Amino acid sequence: MAVFAERPGFVASDAGPAAHFGNPTGEQRALAAGRAVVELGLGIVTVTGPDRLTWLNSxxxxxITGLAPGTSTETLVLDQSGRVEHAARVVDDGGTTWLLTEPADAAPLAAWLDSMRFMLRVEVADxxxxxxxxxxxxxxxxxxPVVEWVDPWASVTPGGWGYAALEAHPASDWTLRIDVVTSEAAADTAASDVPAAGLLALEALRIAAWRPSLSDVDERTIPHELDWLRSAxxxxxxxxxxxxxxxxxxxxxHPPRRVVMLHLDGSDGVLPAPGTPVVSDGKDVGRLTAAALHHxxxxxxxxxxxxxxxxxxxLELTVDDVVVTAAQETIVPPQAGATANVPRLPRLGAVRRG
Incomplete structure (x- = not known):
C-alpha cells in the first residue's frame, strides 16, 4: 500500500506511490521549497561484509574504496562496451552499503552483484x-531515517567531469535527499501534517535540473551522453x-549521442510520452526520454x-495526429569529449598541401 494513499486527491502511479494529489504544479512548488515529501518506491539493495567497498569499487x-560512513555518491554498472546496465545511489553507514535504484532494477542488480561475489566476504540482499x-x-x-542519501548532482564530484556549461547550471541549488525509513516511520510521516507531493512533481524538477536517471537509458547509452560523468x-x-x-x-x-532539454510547444495541451521519436527536417534524430509540465x-x-x-x-514530436514543436537547450554539447586534445597525425602516404 502506498504511504500517502489516504491523503485527499491521491492518484496512484503505475509503480504504486502517488503520481499526484490533484495539483501537480502546486506540489512541485511545495517540494522544491522544501515543504513537501514524496514517496519514491525505489529499489533497495544492501551489501554487507568487510570486503564490500573494495569489491564494489572493482x-x-x-x-568507493574508503567511502566514509554517511557520505553519498552514485555509481554505474557498465557492460564490456561501456553501456549502462545498472545505476545506483550509494551510501555506507559503516557496516552496510546501501544501493538505491529504480524499482524494476533492484532484483536484476542484486542478482548480478550476487553472481560477482566469488570468494569475497560480501553478502547481497534485496x-x-x-x-x-x-x-x-x-x-x-x-x-x-535508517539511512539518508544526499544527491551529489549539484556539482561535479571529485574525479568526475561535467560537459554541460559550468556557469549557471540549473542543478546548482539541487538539494534532493532520499531517506530510507521503516514502514512504521513512513506511517508516522503519512499521519503527520507534512505536505505530500507526487512523482510527477519530482519528475518535472528532475528534468529542469538536467538530472539523468536510469529511465533515460536505452540499450546503447554510455554515461557521456547523459553528462553522467558529472556524478557517477x-x-x-x-x-x-x-x-x-x-x-x-x-x-x-566524442559520444555518438547527446542529451538536450526540450522546451515543448504547449499550445495544443498535449505532452509527448517517453520514447516518442524526435524529428528534424523529416528525419528521426533521437528519442524523448522524459517529459513533464514544469511549474x-x-x-x-x-x-x-x-x-x-x-x-x-x-524539432518536432508527434502525439497521435498532433505535431508538437520543440526548441533545444544544450546540455551535452556536440564537441563534448576529446579532452586529451591529441593532434591528428596525417595518414601514411598522404601528401601535405599548401
Missing part, C-alpha cells in the same frame, strides 16, 4: 519489500568493466539526439 564506475524511500529537498524533514564516474580510479570505453570516448573521441518553465522534456544535430534546429 566492478562499478565510481571510487530489501525493497522491507523499507520505504521518501524524497525531499533541504528544509523538510522525515522522522528517524571517477575518471582516474582503477580498472572496471567498461572503463576502456569511458576513457577512450572522454579523452580521444515555471511549462512543458519540458529530455531527449537523446544525434551528436551531429544542429543545436539551433527546431
Amino acid at each position: 566492478i562499478t564506475s565510481q571510487l 530489501r525493497s519489500a522491507d523499507l520505504v524511500t521518501l524524497g525531499r529537498f533541504a528544509g523538510s524533514a522525515v522522522a528517524d 564516474v571517477h575518471l582516474s580510479k582503477g580498472c572496471y568493466r567498461g572503463q576502456e570505453t569511458v576513457a577512450k570516448v572522454h579523452n580521444l573521441g 515555471e518553465l511549462g512543458p519540458i522534456g529530455l531527449a537523446v539526439v544525434k551528436r551531429s544535430l544542429d543545436p539551433a534546429a527546431t
